[in-house]
Amino acid sequence: MPPRARKSDIKDEEWERFQPDIRRMYLTEDKSLKDLLTVLSVSYGFRPSKAQLEWKLTQWRMTKKMTTSEWRYVHHRIRNRRAAGKESRVYLSGIRLRDETVEKARIRHCYETALEKSMGVVAPPSPTDLSLIIRSPSPHRDPETSTFRCLAESANISGFQAKSFSCLQLDVL
Secondary structure, eight states, rough: OOOOOGGSOOOHHHHHHHHHHHHHHIIISSHHHHHHHHHHHHOOOOOOOOOHHHHHHHHHHHHHHOOOHHHHHHHHHHHHHTTTTTTEEETTTTTOOOOOHHHHHHHHHHOHHHOOOOHHOOOOOSSOOOOEEEEOOOOOOOGGGHHHHEEEHHHTTTTOOGGGGGGGOOOOO
């Protein structure tokens, strides 16, 4: 196997070419850095060092974990949204975190001591370098009343079946 590339050997254009694959494998498929480096090397012939890959992931704001202070911020935002009667979904690096994961992390990281409770709630600082989104869930859409069915029926397309267009339905924010 050829040696790892030096920093000056990998151009930004080359990194950009592999960014979608790196995002998919690291975030969606949940591969470790070690596995990701192996796949990039064997399958793609792309050989960055571990430090280079970590640096690029930081630059691209692709992260899988949050610190305690970031979880406290999430906890604060969710608590305020619940008080306003809103549901919340948490997205980290574009990937939705399961509700169970969020609740477990809130229990682990966001406990309040008796002293903190007596002093009142202080809003934690907003994370600066984190690709974090907290928003309401998209409304549930019934396939029978979807936009595509309405468009197809208004255009009088015969033989229209909702199943054939199910992959095209989008959530509108």
